[in-house]
Amino acid sequence: MIRYDLKCSKGHAFDSWFGSSADYEKLKAAGMVACSVCGDEAVEKAVMAPRVSTSDDHPLSSPATAAEQMVRELRKKIEANAEYVGENFATEARKIHEGDAPERAIYGQTKPEDARSLIEDGIPVLPLPWSNRKSN
Numbered sequence: 001m002i003r004y005d006l007k008c009s010k011g012h013a014f015d016s017w018f019g020s021s022a023d024y025e026k027l028k029a030a031g032m033v034a035c036s037v038c039g040d041e042a043v044e045k046a047v048m049a050p051r052v053s054t055s056d057d058h059p060l061s062s063p064a065t066a067a068e069q070m071v072r073e074l075r076k077k078i079e080a081n082a083e084y085v086g087e088n089f090a091t092e093a094r095k096i097h098e099g100d101a102p103e104r105a106i107y108g109q110t111k112p113e114d115a116r117s118l119i120e121d122g123i124p125v126l127p128l129p130w131s132n133r134k135s136n
Helices: 021-029 066-081 089-098 110-122
Strands: 002-008 015-017 043-045 081-085 107-110
Touching: 002 021, 015 021, 081 089, 089 107, 089 110
Parallel strands: 081 107
Antiparallel strands: 002 015, 002 043
16 A cells, blocks of 8 residues: 555545555546545646554544544535535426425535536535545
8 A cells, every 4th residue: 555645636635545656646537536625637746755654543544633534524524414425416406396206315426417407406515625535
C-alpha cells in the first residue's frame, strides 16, 4: 500500500491510499480519482515528505481529523435512515416531489445538470460530502 498526498485543481488537499503507484496511475487514467472534498477529478499528487511509521499512528480505518469523523457519522446516519436509489435519484426525487411516489428520505447519484434542474424546479436536494467510488 502507498499513501499519496493529493491536491485538486480547486486547491483542496487530501490523501488517499493505493495498492501501488501503478494502481494510482490506472485509476487516475480511468477518471476514478476524485477530490474527497468537492469531487473534482482534476487531481495531482502533491509534494510529500517521507514518513516514518510510529506506534502512535492512527489505523487506516479511523478518520484523521474531527471533520472526517463528522462526515463518517453523517454518512452512517443517512445510510441508516434513507433509501439508496442509485442513479435513479433525480427521477425518484421528482416523483416524490410531484406526489407520484411515497414521501421518504432518499440518496443516490445524479448528473450535475439533473441536480441543477431539480433545484430550479424547487425540489430540495443537497450534495453529500462523499463519493461511492472505490478510488478514495
